Amino acid sequence: MGHSQAEKAATHERVLRIASRKVRTEGVTRPGIADLMKEAGLTHGAFYTHFDSRDDLITQAAAAALAQGSAKMERAARKNEQDARAGLVDAYLAKQHRDAPATGCALVPLGAAAGRGDQHFQEAYEKQVRTYLELIAGLDDDAEDARAEAMLTLSALVGAVLMSRAVADKDFSDELLKTVSEQLKRYASRTSSPTA
Structure with a gap:
């Protein structure tokens, strides 16, 4: 069962919120994909439907945290x-x-x-x-x-x-x-x- 674009966008934002909080407290090297996705209530496999790589997530999370x-x-x-x-x-x-x-x-x-x-x-x-x-x-x-x-x-x-x-x-x-x-x-x- 597929997610709608709105659900996908909301999930993407939820992961970014969690990751932006983590990069401010733990730095950019510590947050792992599995832990971030678990905290967001998602599986590790769902990560790649939202981000190209861990670096992509960290860059987006840092930009969100800064903004x-x-x-x-x-x-x-x-x-x-x-x-x-x-x-x-x-x-x-x-x-x-x-x-x-x-x-x-x-x-x-x-x-x-x-x-x-x-x-x-x-x-x-x-x-x-x-x-x-x-x-x-x-x-x-x-x-x-x-x-x-x-x-x-x-x-x-x-x-x-x-x-x-x-x-x-x-x-x-x-x-x-x-x-x-x-x-x-x-x-x-x-x-x-x-x-x-």
């Missing part, structure tokens, strides 16, 4: 009506974000893998970096330095979350998030203040 972050970043920026940049920084450097890699920003766990990945993977990663840079730069009233400041901000955000997840000492992890958050907001307030 999911845009809406979250936009919501975070809108949370603080007085200072959208501060709202974004607070949300990104929150302990909740650090502690939820399965649903967090995929730039953090996928950066190294993208650097070693194929062109499609790198293009998906680059697309998300560029999307975030545009979003962050758009929060700045001073368009002249907005892109450079967005690059600095995004690099600090991703780096702080990466390090805060990697260190063993929870207090030090908290300190990393708090300090980078404070410094980014301090820097933004200095650069946006009118000069005398």
Whole structure:
């Protein structure tokens, strides 16, 4: 008995959702086809009706994971009506974000893998970096330095979350998030203040 195109598309999306969560928590080398398909309620044999290869699945899952972050970043920026940049920084450097890699920003766990990945993977990663840079730069009233400041901000955000997840000492992890958050907001307030 065959599946309709709608059922096939829904199944494909379900497998991608599971795989995108797994690549954020386990990396791109760990998720196995059999485990992913089992979690999706499918047999290993059904895999090839949806994907050409494991690499195809991982590339699609990584792209999906990366794209999911845009809406979250936009919501975070809108949370603080007085200072959208501060709202974004607070949300990104929150302990909740650090502690939820399965649903967090995929730039953090996928950066190294993208650097070693194929062109499609790198293009998906680059697309998300560029999307975030545009979003962050758009929060700045001073368009002249907005892109450079967005690059600095995004690099600090991703780096702080990466390090805060990697260190063993929870207090030090908290300190990393708090300090980078404070410094980014301090820097933004200095650069946006009118000069005398």
